[in-house]
Amino acid sequence: MVFRFPNRRNVHQWIRPSYATNQLLIHAHVGTDERNGLWIAPLENASLAIRVVPIGRYSFWVIRNLGPALYAITDLDAPKRRIVRATLGAPSPDSWKTIVPEGKGVIDGARLVRDKLVVRRLIDLGHTLSFYDLEGTKHADIPVAPRTAIFLGQVQRAATEMYISTSTHQRPGTKIPVTLMHRKGLTMTGEHRTLLYGHGGFGISLWPVFSALPAAWIRLGGVYAVAHIRGGGEAGQSWHEQARGKNRQVAFDDFHAAAQLLIESQITRPDRLGIHGASNGGLLVLQKPQLYGAVVAGVPVADMLRFPMHTFGLSWKPEYGDPDRPADFAWLKAYSPLHNVRPGVGYPPLLILTADNDQRVVPAHAYKLAATLREISPESEVIVRTRRGAGHGAGNAYSESLEFQTDVVAFLAARLGGPIEELPRIDG
Numbered sequence: 001m002v003f004r005f006p007n008r009r010n011v012h013q014w015i016r017p018s019y020a021t022n023q024l025l026i027h028a029h030v031g032t033d034e035r036n037g038l039w040i041a042p043l044e045n046a047s048l049a050i051r052v053v054p055i056g057r058y059s060f061w062v063i064r065n066l067g068p069a070l071y072a073i074t075d076l077d078a079p080k081r082r083i084v085r086a087t088l089g090a091p092s093p094d095s096w097k098t099i100v101p102e103g104k105g106v107i108d109g110a111r112l113v114r115d116k117l118v119v120r121r122l123i124d125l126g127h128t129l130s131f132y133d134l135e136g137t138k139h140a141d142i143p144v145a146p147r148t149a150i151f152l153g154q155v156q157r158a159a160t161e162m163y164i165s166t167s168t169h170q171r172p173g174t175k176i177p178v179t180l181m182h183r184k185g186l187t188m189t190g191e192h193r194t195l196l197y198g199h200g201g202f203g204i205s206l207w208p209v210f211s212a213l214p215a216a217w218i219r220l221g222g223v224y225a226v227a228h229i230r231g232g233g234e235a236g237q238s239w240h241e242q243a244r245g246k247n248r249q250v251a252f253d254d255f256h257a258a259a260q261l262l263i264e265s266q267i268t269r270p271d272r273l274g275i276h277g278a279s280n281g282g283l284l285v286l287q288k289p290q291l292y293g294a295v296v297a298g299v300p301v302a303d304m305l306r307f308p309m310h311t312f313g314l315s316w317k318p319e320y321g322d323p324d325r326p327a328d329f330a331w332l333k334a335y336s337p338l339h340n341v342r343p344g345v346g347y348p349p350l351l352i353l354t355a356d357n358d359q360r361v362v363p364a365h366a367y368k369l370a371a372t373l374r375e376i377s378p379e380s381e382v383i384v385r386t387r388r389g390a391g392h393g394a395g396n397a398y399s400e401s402l403e404f405q406t407d408v409v410a411f412l413a414a415r416l417g418g419p420i421e422e423l424p425r426i427d428g
Contacts (some may be wrong), residue, residue, distance in 0.1 A: 010314050011055070017043060018065055024049070025062055032202055033318035034059050040088060052091040064112040064157075071099065071112055071134075078102035080236040083110060083117065085134075099136040106236035108205075111155045113162050120150055125177070125208065125234055129164075147179075149207040167209040177228035178258045179208065180267070183218055183421070193418035194223040194268035196259055200231035200251035201280035202319055203240035213405045220413065221421025223267055229254035231280075245321050246331045248283075255284045259291045274412040278353075279361055279392070280319075286337045289347045294415035296408050298353040299361045299392055302369040304336035305329065310362040338365075341372050347380040349415045353404060355390040383411070 014027040022043040029036040035056050041049035053060040058076040065071070068088040075081050076093055083100035100107065105123035112118075116139070117132040127150040129142040144150065145168060153163035186192070195217055199206055206226050214224040228234045231243030231251035243251035259275065262268050271293040277284040282300020285292075305323045307313035321328035333339055341347075350373065354366035363386065370384045385407055387400055413420065 010317075012315070016062075021065060021067065023065070025065070027061065028055060030055060031315035031318045034203060036060060038062065052086070052088070063110050063117075066112075066134075071110075071117070073107055073110060075237050079238050080105065081107040083107065083119065099134065100132055101136075106233070108233070109150075109152050111152050111162055113155050114160055118152065118162060120152060122205065122234065122236075125179070125228060126168075147208045149209055167207070177234065178261060179226040179228070180223060181214060181218055181225070182223040183221065186221070186223070188265070188267050190263075190266040190269055191272060191418065192223045192268050193221070193272050193274070193413065193416045194225060194262055195274045195276055195412060196225045196227060196255075196262065197276045197281070198227040198229050198251075198255045198258070198284050199277065199279075199281040200227075200229040200243055200255065200284065202231075203233035203237070204280075205233040212402070213408060216405070216409050217412075219421075220409070221418070222413075223262075225258065225262060225267075227255050227258035229258070244319060246328075248320065248331070249335055252284055252287050252335065256288045256291060259288070263291075272416050272418055274416050276408070276412075282361075282365075283335065283337060285350075286340070286347070287335070289345060292348050293417075294348050294412050295350045296353065296412065297350065297366070297369070298408075299355065299358055300337070300352065300365055300369065301361055302337045302365040303339075304332040305339065307365075310364060312360045313362075338369050338372055341369075341376045343376050345377060347373065347377055349381040349411075350383070351408065351411045352382065352384045353387075353408070354384065355387040355392065357390055358392045360392040 010031050011028050016025045018025060024041045024043055024046055026039040026041060026049060027036050033056065035058055037051065037055035038053040038060055039049040039051050058074060060072050060074045063071045063073065070086045070088065071083065072086060073081050073083055080102045082098055082102045084096040085099050086096050100117065100119055105121035105128060107119060108122050109120035110117055115134055117134065119130045119132060121128045126147040128144055129150055131139045133139060148166050148168040151165045155162050206228055217224050229251050230239055233240055259273060262273060263270060270291055273292050274294040275285055275292050276296040278298030280301055282297040282302060285295045285297050301307065304320065307316055321332055323329045323332050352366045352370055354363040356363055366384060370382050373380055373382045387404065390400055
């Protein structure tokens with residue numbers, strides 16, 4: 001190991017070498033907590049690392065260093081983040097200079113290209129892009145279509161150019177944080193088979209990117225909806241904090257409100273409304289069974305009282321809380337899917353997806369949830385689909401991912417009913 005934190009468990013490191021200055025930049029954080037620390041060490045001897053930022057106070061992510069100057073994004077005194085310049089010889093926050101202040105939108109990415117800062121902000125579920133000099137003077141805003149996700153490429157130190165990629169879907173006509181997608185010209189009758197997806201955790205934003213499952217669902221005549229609920233990062237750190245720890249129920253309430261919106265807006269009705277959540281999003285799917293006609297829980301987190309006992313689960317304490325603490329135990333038990341299955345409740349058909357080599361959310365979560373439902377609510381339909389030799393998601397074989405997505409579409413289409421629209425012809 002290049003660098004180790006003594007007497008600290010569950011510390012994750014991200015080490016980046018700076019060959020121009022012969023240094024190592026060592027970011028570290030506890031579990032999934034984004035309030036990272038920063039150490040800097042000589043490239044040839046990591047044991048001589050000095051601490052620049054302590055763990056657990058605020059986030060401080062280095063964009064790049066130019067000699068002794070560090071350009072970084074931080075949320076200290078700026079919930080929507082700012083870009084600062086710190087000096088290695090005097091790294092305390094009192095000596096930082098704000099280069100790009102907090103403003104409208106969340107600064108969620110930046111690159112340094114020669115003597116220019118390229119700054120990405122998230123506003124209204126889409127990105128903007130601006131150029132600043134190294135003293136903070138804005139030089140240009142780059143026109144970007146609404147609801148566009150921008151991905152910043154890596155930049156070598158001597159590079160004079162940077163590559164970016166963009167992705168978008170058609171902008172909906174509504175301003176509320178629910179994105180609707182459907183075939184052009186579809187008349188809203190309140191009868192359409194609709195799928196609502198959500199996540200709402202870990203500050204993760206749901207981007208407007210192309211995906212095969214929604215595309216297939218829409219081609220078959222369905223409506224696809226994404227709920228940008230609190231707990232994610234779509235509106236910055238405060239959006240995340242509002243549904244974190246003891247406030248987790250807020251994310252569930254947002255998700256159910258989105259479902260109610262789809263029904264009240266005459267887009268669908270409960271027996272034609274399916275919901276889908278994966279990983280942390282698996283927590284969303286059982287609280288309001290009367291609202292939904294079918295449910296898909298992908299690699300779900302389900303046991304909120306024992307999650308730290310399994311592999312990566314220990315890292316989730318900054319997000320969910322610690323079930324070994326009485327106060328945390330109380331709120332975790334109040335929403336834990338495994339511990340809130342109730343007899344006499346008519347649960348909608350449920351498809352649970354898991355993988356036998358998932359080290360992030362171990363399949364025990366899925367298996368225990370299925371067994372509990374079958375025991376307490378034997379009249380409910382519960383199907384478990386396990387991928388063999390697969391993990392949590394990223395890195396799995398493309399063919400297996402297609403099979404999983406096909407199963408999801410087939411399950412939901414069969415349970416929700418409604419006409420299967422004729423597929424549009426694709427020439428070529």
